Amino acid sequence: MLLEAKNVSKTFRSGRGTETVHAVRDATLRARPGDFVAIVGESGSGKSTLARILLDLIPPSSGGVELDGVPISAMTKKERVQYRRHVQAVLQDPAGSLNPRKRVEQTVGEVIRLHRIATTRVQVREKVREALHLVGLNPAEEFLDRFPHELSGGQRQRVLIARAVALNPQIIVADEAVSALDASVKAGVLRVMADLKDRLGVGYVFITHDLPVVRKVADYVYVMRSGEIVEEGAKEAIFADPSHPYTQTLLAAAPVLHRARSDRSLDSTAREV
Amino acid sequence: MNAPQDEAPLVSVEGLQVVLPTGERSEVEAVRRVDLVIRDGERVGVVGESGSGKSVTGRSIAGLLPTSPRVRVNGSIRISGQEMVGAPPAAWDEIRRSRVGMIFQDPLTFLNPTMRVGRQVAESIPPGREGDGSARTRAVHRFLEQAGLERPEQVAARFPHELSGGMRQRVLIAIAIAKLPALIIADEPTTALDVTVQQRVLKTLDTTVADLGTSLMLISHDLAVVANMTDRIYVMYGGRVVEEGATEQVLHEPRHAYTQALLRSVRSLTDDGVELYSISPELRRQLAEEAVDAS
Numbered sequence: 001m002l003l004e005a006k007n008v009s010k011t012f013r014s015g016r017g018t019e020t021v022h023a024v025r026d027a028t029l030r031a032r033p034g035d036f037v038a039i040v041g042e043s044g045s046g047k048s049t050l051a052r053i054l055l056d057l058i059p060p061s062s063g064g065v066e067l068d069g070v071p072i073s074a075m076t077k078k079e080r081v082q083y084r085r086h087v088q089a090v091l092q093d094p095a096g097s098l099n100p101r102k103r104v105e106q107t108v109g110e111v112i113r114l115h116r117i118a119t120t121r122v123q124v125r126e127k128v129r130e131a132l133h134l135v136g137l138n139p140a141e142e143f144l145d146r147f148p149h150e151l152s153g154g155q156r157q158r159v160l161i162a163r164a165v166a167l168n169p170q171i172i173v174a175d176e177a178v179s180a181l182d183a184s185v186k187a188g189v190l191r192v193m194a195d196l197k198d199r200l201g202v203g204y205v206f207i208t209h210d211l212p213v214v215r216k217v218a219d220y221v222y223v224m225r226s227g228e229i230v231e232e233g234a235k236e237a238i239f240a241d242p243s244h245p246y247t248q249t250l251l252a253a254a255p256v257l258h259r260a261r262s263d264r265s266l267d268s269t270a271r272e273v
Numbered sequence: 274m275n276a277p278q279d280e281a282p283l284v285s286v287e288g289l290q291v292v293l294p295t296g297e298r299s300e301v302e303a304v305r306r307v308d309l310v311i312r313d314g315e316r317v318g319v320v321g322e323s324g325s326g327k328s329v330t331g332r333s334i335a336g337l338l339p340t341s342p343r344v345r346v347n348g349s350i351r352i353s354g355q356e357m358v359g360a361p362p363a364a365w366d367e368i369r370r371s372r373v374g375m376i377f378q379d380p381l382t383f384l385n386p387t388m389r390v391g392r393q394v395a396e397s398i399p400p401g402r403e404g405d406g407s408a409r410t411r412a413v414h415r416f417l418e419q420a421g422l423e424r425p426e427q428v429a430a431r432f433p434h435e436l437s438g439g440m441r442q443r444v445l446i447a448i449a450i451a452k453l454p455a456l457i458i459a460d461e462p463t464t465a466l467d468v469t470v471q472q473r474v475l476k477t478l479d480t481t482v483a484d485l486g487t488s489l490m491l492i493s494h495d496l497a498v499v500a501n502m503t504d505r506i507y508v509m510y511g512g513r514v515v516e517e518g519a520t521e522q523v524l525h526e527p528r529h530a531y532t533q534a535l536l537r538s539v540r541s542l543t544d545d546g547v548e549l550y551s552i553s554p555e556l557r558r559q560l561a562e563e564a565v566d567a568s
Contacts, residue, residue: 042467042468042469042470043438043467153323182322182323182494183322183494183496183535183538183539183542184322184534184535184538184550184551184552185322185551186542186551187538187541187542187549187550187551188549188551190542190549191548191549191551194549209467209468211468212542212543213542215543216542216543216549249469250468250469253468253469253471253472254468255468255471255472255495255497255498255501256497256543257496257497257500257524257536257539257540257543
């Protein structure tokens with residue numbers, strides 16, 4: 001299976017008569033199940049807009065998204081539903097993406113029912129349990145009846161991943177899915193994601209401004225700036241030998257805690273640049 | 274202030290306990306018997322995850338806890354020797370006017386959206402200190418410039434929403450330094466900013482604090498940020514200080530199990546060939562038991 005964004009552009013108009021904003025310009029990107037693809041860039045780079053286009057939440061102004069060569073725009077209603085099942089979203093701010101009045105079981109269960117993965121109450125509950133188990137919310141019984149406010153930030157993010165995973169997706173588009181989390185919790189959620197990739201062959205389009213994390217988990221990296229993909233390549237190549245000046249700036253700016261005792265505990269660039 | 278008080282540390286917190294309401298009948302002990310000292314010109318970091326009590330500790334020192342009869346503060350907070358726990362609001366106003374400046378994560382909630390930036394900086398200058406009229410305006414521009422904002426005359430004429438996130442954070446720095454405070458408390462000052470902007474804002478904070486000889490209390494969940502900016506670190510967990518020491522020492526020879534685990538997880542996110550590490554439920558249980566024993 002291949003998910004492709006082909007020459008995608010998106011323009012917005014901020015008001016009547018004002019200039020158009022090119023949120024995404026001519027972006028081409030590929031993702032496959034089992035691949036960890038990252039899109040990095042700062043706020044305003046267009047990476048979240050590209051994510052929304054990939055998720056079929058907004059249409060591109062030109063260009064298109066294709067799944068195995070079939071453009072979304074040419075899909076039948078049924079194929080589109082299938083598409084949304086195969087390509088799932090995990091977005092930033094778990095508190096905002098979860099209905100505060102729904103318990104975990106309902107939150108995860110309703111998508112299972114909607115996509116007819118299971119229909120009877122017993123079957124649905126079993127599927128929900130499985131999904132919670134997969135993301136490390138164990139024992140599942142302890143979490144089924146909880147409301148979002150009764151969960152920690154990391155647990156809420158896991159519920160969102162469970163909701164995505166419950167549909168057996170091929171690819172998960174994760175937009176800043178771990179950015180707001182504390183280091184330890186972040187490591188835990190990333191481990192869950194890596195584990196799902198290894199065990200179920202889930203692929204990721206991982207959108208973030210957090211370069212150290214990308215270096216740790218990604219296979220392939222796209223760098224976006226002002227709506228354009230300015231550089232792409234295998235992770236090793238991007239980090240060892242970034243060719244675009246913007247990528248170099250991004251890499252230099254990321255604060256990293258060093259191991260060596262001789263370093264003044266942090267990337268010296270952070271002080272001197 | 275008389276002589277013995279001048280020799281007291283700038284901030285001395287002893288046995289601080291803060292209880293905050295969480296619901297109609299529930300409450301949480303957000304800060305549990307915290308001891309903390311900040312000396313003149315010192316840079317102190319407070320690190321911990323969300324819910325560790327680091328922000329509440331910072332807000333306590335600035336006298337900015339929610340004003341509810343259900344908020345309880347016990348222990349002692351002395352600022353230049355003056356006891357502030359139980360002090361009247363006017364005393365806190367005086368502290369915030371001239372002694373302690375605070376910088377928050379989200380500048381938009383702090384800045385007045387209907388007031389031009391220049392006036393907001395001007396309001397933070399004590400009356401008479403810089404003179405009136407054009408002298409005062411020049412001082413405003415100077416502080417904006419010191420906070421790393423180019424063309425301060427133009428920035429001063431803008432409203433907060435007309436500035437970028439990085440510029441707004443610099444305006445907060447300008448407002449804080451305009452008081453010429455003895456202490457700046459910065460609570461996650463760059464967490465909401467892009468990495469390249471983050472770096473520039475930290476650099477600005479670094480140099481302005483150094484130029485003015487101001488003490489700094491930097492509160493963040495980001496160990497890398499705190500490590501670079503401070504001389505000494507307090508590590509908080511579950512409302513308690515679990516470890517305190519020179520920054521270098523805490524980073525390289527952490528004594529407490531939580532600090533060790535925190536460092537391990539931070540490094541696991543960046544170092545090659547290390548498995549991603551998150552703090553185990555066992556350790557969290559252990560820490561909870563330790564907290565019970567300590568109280």
